[in-house]
Amino acid sequence: MTVVACLGGGQLGRMLALAGIPLGLQFRFLDPSAEACAGEVGALLVGSFDDEELLDRLADGAAVVTYEFENVSVAAAQRVGAVPGSRALEEGQDRLREKELFKRLGIPTARFGSLEETGLPAIVKSRRLGYDGKGQRVARSAEPLAEDELAEELVSFARELSLIAVRGRDGEVAFYPLAENVHRDGILQVSRAPAAAGADDVAQGYGRRLLEELDYVGVLALELFEVDGELLANEFAPRVHNSGHWTIDGAVTSQFENHLRAILGWPLGSTAVVAPSAMVNLVGSIPAIEQLLALSGAHVHLYGKEPRPGRKVGHVTFVGASEETVAEAVRLATS
Numbered sequence: 001m002t003v004v005a006c007l008g009g010g011q012l013g014r015m016l017a018l019a020g021i022p023l024g025l026q027f028r029f030l031d032p033s034a035e036a037c038a039g040e041v042g043a044l045l046v047g048s049f050d051d052e053e054l055l056d057r058l059a060d061g062a063a064v065v066t067y068e069f070e071n072v073s074v075a076a077a078q079r080v081g082a083v084p085g086s087r088a089l090e091e092g093q094d095r096l097r098e099k100e101l102f103k104r105l106g107i108p109t110a111r112f113g114s115l116e117e118t119g120l121p122a123i124v125k126s127r128r129l130g131y132d133g134k135g136q137r138v139a140r141s142a143e144p145l146a147e148d149e150l151a152e153e154l155v156s157f158a159r160e161l162s163l164i165a166v167r168g169r170d171g172e173v174a175f176y177p178l179a180e181n182v183h184r185d186g187i188l189q190v191s192r193a194p195a196a197a198g199a200d201d202v203a204q205g206y207g208r209r210l211l212e213e214l215d216y217v218g219v220l221a222l223e224l225f226e227v228d229g230e231l232l233a234n235e236f237a238p239r240v241h242n243s244g245h246w247t248i249d250g251a252v253t254s255q256f257e258n259h260l261r262a263i264l265g266w267p268l269g270s271t272a273v274v275a276p277s278a279m280v281n282l283v284g285s286i287p288a289i290e291q292l293l294a295l296s297g298a299h300v301h302l303y304g305k306e307p308r309p310g311r312k313v314g315h316v317t318f319v320g321a322s323e324e325t326v327a328e329a330v331r332l333a334t335s
């Protein structure tokens with residue numbers, strides 16, 4: 001049996017397993033929580049990502065170790081020889097380093113640095129451990145920044161887009177079409193793909209530079225702002241991504257399967273779209289299953305997590321569905 005081990009046992013790990021089990025794979029996860037929802041689809045080791053003995057048990061006999069959480073320590077990723085490598089973690093865990101990497105690679109970003117450099121208003125983010133808009137505030141007047149804070153020009157974007165890219169061990173690269181993302185309270189609410197009139201070629205050029213610079217293997221997500229018809233990179237995630245969940249139902253090969261194919265050195269699968277798709281996140285609460293299933297064409301994915309405010313507990317995908325149906329799903333998800 002081929003075992004894939006994973007640092008983190010949340011819904012991303014769970015969906016990796018749901019994609020990999022039909023390919024004959026078995027899964028093993030390490031997570032600090034005994035309730036980690038990937039535990040339903042694989043073996044779960046419970047403990048700290050910094051527990052060396054547990055890390056060794058996680059990696060023992062596994063064909064490959066990956067991660068589904070980008071804030072695992074570089075030391076932990078190195079100890080288990082994780083794929084993608086620790087370089088992507090190092091570059092991505094510090095927003096300043098990440099922005100400087102974009103700059104070096106000629107990938108445009110909003111202005112960043114001190115408030116003098118960005119101008120006002122600016123968005124102030126903590127350099128480390130920020131996600132889903134956490135640890136962010138808007139500065140409208142000059143104020144001191146803490147040591148670990150970074151200011152960014154507050155751009156008024158027309159829309160937010162993301163590119164899901166995958167690179168195999170042999171350097172083969174593939175891209176899903178750009179997704180258009182709508183956030184609510186800093187949390188992704190809806191992704192639609194392919195994005196209408198998205199500058200896919202430009203985004204793919206940026207994605208390719210990043211993958212090659214990091215000598216990356218696996219799936220990577222690049223989050224972009226579209227401002228006056230131009231793309232600005234916001235951040236990248238060295239893992240499968242919420243804005244790529246539509247690929248489970250709406251693409252020939254899902255992002256989860258392609259991540260596994262990549263890290264195992266297997267041929268990548270087609271990233272072609274079956275039909276235009278929309279994904280609606282379920283955040284904080286789960287509507288009655290009957291109501292979700294009554295939506296025409298709904299593909300329901302629940303993560304087996306206890307609902308709590310702001311927590312992602314599932315998503316629903318529609319392939320080739322009408323905007324009315326998607327709007328109805330959003331209404332159900334937010335009522």
Ligand code: AMP
Nearest residue numbers: 110123131132133152153154155183234
């Ligand atoms: P982040 O944590 O960087 O992914 O930011 C979370 C959300 O805040 C983004 O999805 C945007 O909606 C918004 N945001 C982040 N950075 C900026 C910026 N420089 N200008 C305007 N909005 C931003």
